[in-house]
Amino acid sequence: MLKNRLTAPDRWGKWVADRIAILLLLGAALFLMGWMLASVDRLTGLTQSKSTVAALGQLFGTFTTIFLGIFIEAAAFLLLGVLASALIQVFVTPERVQRLVPKNRLGATAVGSLLGLIFPVCECGSVPTARRLMHKGAPVPLGVAFLLAAPVINPVVIASTWVAFNGDPLIVGGRIALTIAIAAIIAMTLALHPAARTLLRRIPDTVPSHDHALPAQGFLARLGSVTDHAAAEFFEMGQYVVFGAMIAALAQTFIPQDILLAIGGNPVASVIVLMALAAIMSICSTVDAFVALGFASTFHSGAILAFLVFGPMIDIKAVLLFTTTFKRSAVLVIVLLATLLSFLAATWINLNVG
Amino acid sequence: MHEHEHEHSPDCDHHDHAPTASERWLPVVQALLIGGIGAMLLVKVMNGTLPLYVHVRYTPLIAATGVVLLLLAVAVLVGQWRADPQGHPDHDHDHGRLTWRSPALTALLVPILLGLMVPAQALGSAALSARGGVGTGGTGMRTVDSLADGASYSLPDPTSWTLLDWVNATLYEPDNPRVQGQAIEVEGFVWRDSTLPEGQIMLSRFVVSCCSADGLAIGMPVAADSTLDLANDQWLRVSGTVGLQERDGRKEAIILAESLTPIEQPAEPYLYP
Incomplete structure (x- = not known):
């Protein structure tokens, strides 16, 4: 089936996505420039040195430290993800994937939501794995549910949340339940698309010498194929980790968090603030519970939950990584739905549960 | 099925071009960048500045990541050296192939440069x-x-x-x-x-x-x-x-x-x- 034209909804999604991205980038750039000027000002006042250059140097050093912190951490887990993906590509046949996974949407969604329990990956690792599974024939809802749920629904993250919050049932249970619910709703929504597979992007083939139809024979040849795939995928996805880490480090260096945190008491605004903070900070889901703990004394439980549920699904580098897997219209649907559902659920909890 | 659907994107017109002579060097550059990131990680581990960036419990993981990235780079180089340069009939699949204009080349240079050139500074x-x-x-x-x-x-x-x-x-x-x-x-x-x-x-x-x-x-x-x-x-x-x-x-x-x-x-x- 050759399909060179976008369908009308796709074109619309693309049009909106293009404009929104440009507007958001422009706004963010203006905002950052303002804060940069303010930060330099504060820092020169602070160090009692009149040198703007010295202040800029210190800010650049801070930016570098935060950028490398995110990048180094993410590179390790991205590498694990692309190795898993390359092993699947070379050693698992599409027939086996198709035999093992349920065909119907509900079953595929359920399996996808819980697959992280045996396939523990965080957000950097889940994207290559989910993409590979879908291209091997796993249903789209399975891939989407896995992509969104696996960073939370895995033993490491559940344990660290439990430890950080002392087994608080509202936070630990709420995080698990809300993540599964939101991932499942988004997966089912995308599954409603009459040709869900057209939402996927092709995997760019940066590996020159191999053939999809006939997998390499012999163990050494297969191993070579694994390294080629892993290298190509690390390269392709690594660039989005770099961009995401750069934006996050810029925001962290120049946007004073106390201004955001001062809004902690309001049941609606606090949710928005912690969701924004989660997207900006781009921290790994295995430790975000400890960071959220830091907000627990000033923020309502709903806002904390929003941070813990929304953050692992949507942050700057994760959204950039999504664009390697889905067409822009599908990424837009995922981001909008995740934002809306997290916000509504968290606000409801703030207002009704406390 | 999806493997044969072509995305409508501006670089589709490159689709059927055979790689130019200079593009044959791209996998080498790619391998050097991957190896460079691995080397940067190992330098940070060796000179003891890694704790300024990540929790010390990850030091073994980061060291292993550095080694695996270096091995990946070597494997890609060896594979490239052994591959027959004329033997790529599979042009249906080169959509999205790396070109000199790919932002990935610049992007992956950033962590290498920042990691090796900027003096390590602790949060302060x-x-x-x-x-x-x-x-x-x-x-x-x-x-x-x-x-x-x-x-x-x-x-x-x-x-x-x-x-x-x-x-x-x-x-x-x-x-x-x-x-x-x-x-x-x-x-x-x-x-x-x-x-x-x-x-x-x-x-x-x-x-x-x-x-x-x-x-x-x-x-x-x-x-x-x-x-x-x-x-x-x-x-x-x-x-x-x-x-x-x-x-x-x-x-x-x-x-x-x-x-x-x-x-x-x-x-x-x-x-x-």
């Missing part, structure tokens, strides 16, 4: 300022409240407590007689917090759970005669006793310093919760 006063430490006397001071829940009050020997242990132990009940008047010796860096009374500095440290992006600043005010000429980010060993003061209507424990010794920044400047 500049990061504290970005986190709004100036205005409120430290967001971290407030945020660490809750860490106190999980921290143990029964550490065996208060003389071995870190700044974080002391902050945890004094945050809820700064006037608890069990801590007031206790001898204290801790290390930290100077943060000239403008909300403190004249002559005091904030002795601060960053608490990192995973990587530098999640660092929280904590601190205790230090009262001493000789704090006036101390610059931000100067590391100190402070010994004295625990005292009490009221600031903005809130009681807080402070360090009544008997001696301030300038020290080198520790090899592991962050504390771990």
